[in-house]
Amino acid sequence: MASSPLGHPTRGTTGTNRLRRNDRWIAASDAFRRASDPLVIDLGYGASGVTAFELATRLAKVRSDAEVIGFELDPERVATARRQLEDVRAGRTSFAPDLRVSFARGGFEVPLAAGRRPAAIRAMNVLRQYDESDVAQAWRSMTARLAPDGMLFEGTCDEIGRISSWADVSPTGTPVRFTISLRLAELEHPGIVAERLPKALIHRNIPGERIHDLLVDLDREWERAAALSTFGSTQRFLAVVKALKDQGWPVLGDRTRWRLGELTVPWSAVAPAAH
Structure with missing residues (x-):
């Protein structure tokens, strides 16, 4: 147990199935699937442990030896x-009843016993109240605890988990990918994710920044594909992704992921401009 855990308390907002999109992403990640020790940290899980229980349940379907530890600053x-x-x-x-879950006090330092290094750390809705200038150090603190092939998943979602985005951050503290994940049914426009960007990007949604360019193109292609709504929102989104690829956006993954409302690009495609 950390005597002085690193970080500031979050609002504690949580809810059933709020992080299901991120759970699904972690369960499919190489960092988790190929780990010698499939330990995943749910950092800053909030006022209820439900997100840790849900994460462990979904991970166990992929690896029965998966384990989740939830860390919170507030005892x-x-x-x-x-x-x-x-x-x-x-x-x-x-x-x-035998779900492999436990809870302890801790923050960005991720205080694990016996030198264990997690395959993944999930820190959703943790950095929202921080300054953008604090993000890099927070990433470095958390990723320093990862296994050599591990990954930090840090981002934000809305209160009911329909709009979310996150960064995949390597053990060196370097972001490598950016993902938008949306519930497509009843989606008015995908650019709504602007309200739920990671702290590293949320203030960069302005002209001249690549994340702004991506969201503008995303909304424009969504409107252009409106006629495909007759065939369902999934077909409309698939057309949007294809259009973005045709325009030169380095979209990652395949239709299996895109059909879920996910759009992933290398971090370099949306990285903040140097000032």
């Missing part, structure tokens, strides 16, 4: 999550 939140875990163990919830 009261840790105590609450441990009480919830008691209910899980007693079979009083919908989660498996």
